[in-house]
Amino acid sequence: MKSKKETMQGVAVVTGAATGIGAAITERLAEQGMHLVLVARDGARLEAAAKRLHAEYGAQVSTLALDLSQQSAPARLAKWLTGSGTEVDVLVNNAGASLMGPVANSDPARLRGLVNLNVGAMAELTALLLPAMVARGRGAVVNIASTGAYAPAPYVAAYAASKAFVLSFTQAVWAETKATGVRVVAVSPGPTDTAMNTRHIPGKREPGSVADTVMSALRSRGPAVVDGGLNGFQTFVFGRLLPASLAARIAERSLRRAALGH
Ligand SMILES: NC(=O)c1ccc[n+]([C@@H]2O[C@H](COP(=O)([O-])OP(=O)(O)OC[C@H]3O[C@@H](n4cnc5c(N)ncnc54)[C@H](OP(=O)(O)O)[C@@H]3O)[C@@H](O)[C@H]2O)c1
Numbered sequence: 058m059k060s061k062k063e064t065m066q067g068v069a070v071v072t073g074a075a076t077g078i079g080a081a082i083t084e085r086l087a088e089q090g091m092h093l094v095l096v097a098r099d100g101a102r103l104e105a106a107a108k109r110l111h112a113e114y115g116a117q118v119s120t121l122a123l124d125l126s127q128q129s130a131p132a133r134l135a136k137w138l139t140g141s142g143t144e145v146d147v148l149v150n151n152a153g154a155s156l157m158g159p160v161a162n163s164d165p166a167r168l169r170g171l172v173n174l175n176v177g178a179m180a181e182l183t184a185l186l187l188p189a190m191v192a193r194g195r196g197a198v199v200n201i202a203s204t205g206a207y208a209p210a211p212y213v214a215a216y217a218a219s220k221a222f223v224l225s226f227t228q229a230v231w232a233e234t235k236a237t238g239v240r241v242v243a244v245s246p247g248p249t250d251t252a253m254n255t256r257h258i259p260g261k262r263e264p265g266s267v268a269d270t271v272m273s274a275l276r277s278r279g280p281a282v283v284d285g286g287l288n289g290f291q292t293f294v295f296g297r298l299l300p301a302s303l304a305a306r307i308a309e310r311s312l313r314r315a316a317l318g319h
Contacts (some may be wrong), residue, residue: 065089065275068166070138070145072125072178073152075102077251078201079229082149085204087114089272095120095142096134097152119143125152126174129179138186144193147275148186150179150223151201155216155253156318159189168215175219180226187230187239194238195276202229202245207296208304212316220245224282231281243282245292256315 069086073079074095083093087110095103100122107118119139123130127180138145154171183198190196203220210217227243234241246267248258274283286290295304313319 060197065091065147067146068094068143068183069149070094070096070134071149071151072096072182075099075106075254078246078249078264078267079149080106081264082271083110084149084265085272086147087116087118090114090116091141091147092117093119094138094145096123096125098122098124102214125178126154127172128173128177131178131185134182135185145186145189145196147197149199149201149271149301150182150184151199152178153201153219153253155213155214159212159316160213160256163215171215172219173214176222179223183226183230183241187234187241190239191234191237197240198227198230199240199271199274200241200243201271202227202243204245204247204292206245207292208299208308209301210312211305211309212312227283238277240278241281244271244274245282245284246270247284247291283317302305 064088069091071079071083071086071093073252074083074093075097079097082096083106087093093110093116095107095118103120107120110116110118119141121134123134125131128182153175156167156171156315160168179200183200187198200223202223205213205217206220206224223241224245227241231241244267246262248254248256248260249262249264249267251264270283284285295308299307
């Protein structure tokens, strides 16, 4: 994974792999010559994606239908990988869920499911698969965060907080593993045109553009967080310049209409 011309080898595990950003990432990885393990809940959709990736790129693709918000799911995935003798070179923690609306009106079980998926599964899969990479002295973990990670975001409170965890966790693990040969990086996209985000937002990115950012993040030995797109200024202002209380009040105004309709 050193020069731009070099192809990638080995096996990548991608969660949330059949739609949106995850599907675009699998496309790029297969194109580069990687074999894949696709994970999400909808097994039929994964199978269809696997067939397409095999037909188009000759990639060997396995699928595993798992609800990663279930507490036992990350361990089941790791057990399946060990059982099938699969050595993982790249882990992409991409599966994520969002929940819009005031916390006071939220279904507590759905809120818990979001945290289990965005935070719990991401952290547990990292901890499960990282040791073998460190032992081999190579490999990569890419965690998909969000520009929502940088400041409190009313009406998507749990989502933004979960992505703040992704960001902080990844930055810390990046520092822990910097000298090991393993690349740990967070990619922090802004609004991207997928099923998760159907709102009309100027400057929205295509999933393929986020996948390109993921590929350059994988190839570089650079920073712990790669934003991509034109989000740097916004995240600097909201995440670093403004006090969190002011950032939250501004965000409340801009998200109120989308969340409450007024
Ligand atoms: N779209 C944006 O504006 C945006 C911006 C910044 C960051 N992101 C992040 O990008 C990542 C991908 O999202 P996306 O925008 O591509 O949305 P998406 O198309 O809705 O993709 C989400 C993926 O996660 C899978 N998934 C959802 N719940 C799951 C669960 N409980 N267990 C296993 N898999 C599950 C879904 O597949 P199944 O339904 O089959 O499980 C789907 O493949 C997420 O982490 C999201 O937070 C998105």
